[in-house]
Amino acid sequence: MAQLTADQVRHIAKLARLTLSDDEVKKFTKELTAILDYVDVLQKVDTNGVEPLKQVTGLTSAFRDDVITDAIALPEPLLATSPLPIVSDQIETPSAHGER
């Protein structure tokens, strides 16, 4: 069912915000196809009437009060881990619109 093409692999990489070299495309096309081929065995399992398992110990929604706390960490030390410039308590990233 899952013979991936090189173009599909490039498309998946794009969705995942990765760029691949031609060598990587070749390597991953082969490897991802082998893995998807292996997991195809799941299609053979009769899961009629079986509910998907989403939380293994049976918990449902857990709520807490919507209260801001600074007990764990303060904004400044959290910003300090960024490798980008900090301007007015914000991280300055490259422009989303493409100009330098």
Added chain:
Amino acid sequence: MTLSSLTIGGAHAQLKEKKISSEELTRACIERIEHADKSINAVIHKNFDRALSEAKKIDAKGVFAHPLTGIPYLAKDVFCEAGVPTTACSNILRNKDYVPPFDSTTTQRLRAVSAVSLGKTNTDEFTMGASTETSCFGATRCPWDTSRVAGGSSGGSAAATAADECLFALGTDTGGSIRQPASFCGCTGMKVTYGRTSRFGVMSMASSLDSIGTLAKCVEDVAIILQAIAGKDPLDATTGDVPVPNYTATLKKGVKGLKIGLPKEYFIKGMDPQVESAVRAAAEEYRKLGAQVTDVSLPHSQYAIAAYYVIVPSEVSSNMARYDGVRYGHTVNDPQSLVDYYEKARSSGFGAEVKRRIMIGTFALSAGYYDAYYRQAQKVRTLVKRDFEEAFGGVDVILAPIAPTPAFKIGAHTDDPLAMYLEDVFTVPINLAGIPGLSLPCGFAKGDLPIGMQLLGPQWGEEVILRAGYAYEQATQWHMRKPAL
């Protein structure tokens, strides 16, 4: 014998009687790391100055009421510790090493009882692997044979514990990452029930499966550590509001009358006969100790790896989205745009296994494929969990092998990711079912390579597997053997 080879129980007794100091114990571990780590590459961030200054403070206070007070330990490089580099052994958190401004709940709970943190251990990148070979710091080597892997992904923690570089080490287990390296290195490891320990402040791999546990030198030490780190945490909504029993109190009650099941699906063609015979000999030992051993069946075991390698990459693709060069660590120069920056930072920061899983997950979750892959895998997960529930209707504990072979050679699976995935065949069903598993040594293969077995309990059933593990360990003493390093 150096002080660093003491168990927690043994060291605690001597600390309490003031026969040794925490500083001496900490120095012994540091000296051992400086010596042995040249051969095994288990410790990658050293926090020695701070450890010694903490140990001195603890000695000055002189109160050793808690069994972990003054005890030096290491943590896998995914446990955030305020002020200590924590990099998941990934280049995407290096460049400028990520130094978290906060503590994980687990290291915070250990700090609260004055355990002494020595630093960080090697792991597969973001815990993705079964051999600690995908680390950006290079592979950890098995202390018993340095041409072989230590297992993974908690290979650094297992090797360091087995080589007496610490008294215990923290690890994580998403699909076998504590139990398999414990088996390869000959130490004792505990993967707890999902939600028994808090995941807060530990870098996530697959959030529905990750569990926080420990590697130690004996079962009693595991019980002591678990007692300190287990329990509900408001910072991790998936921790269970379930009482934590007194693990050390019931440890020595023996196994008379205990029902132990051997799953027939875990003795497969192609496994090393030395592994099979060691695990069967352990079953025989349990009979001698008064337990009843019977066969059980876990019929969906054969589908567990496939379900696991859909669910894990899917959750990986989501969890890895936060690493984009903005908030942490790695950066690149001269981006053309923000998207270009993300792509360059991620492509140059992540290693091949992480990219592989991100892409499998991105594919499996994409429109048109979700039902066939992720949803179907979650349904199979239900069936795997039911298998265990039915089995535990008839037995108290399940005894099984951990890995089909002892430690394999470094590089053996480098060019075949699927072969590496199949290493997890006996460990991933336990994570899918969310149950606890205790790994302990049960013999040695040719070439003096440790073999491990796992004792599995029902959800929240850590107490019974610790008790069963203790009885076996005391009867066999396999855990006393040490590598010559």
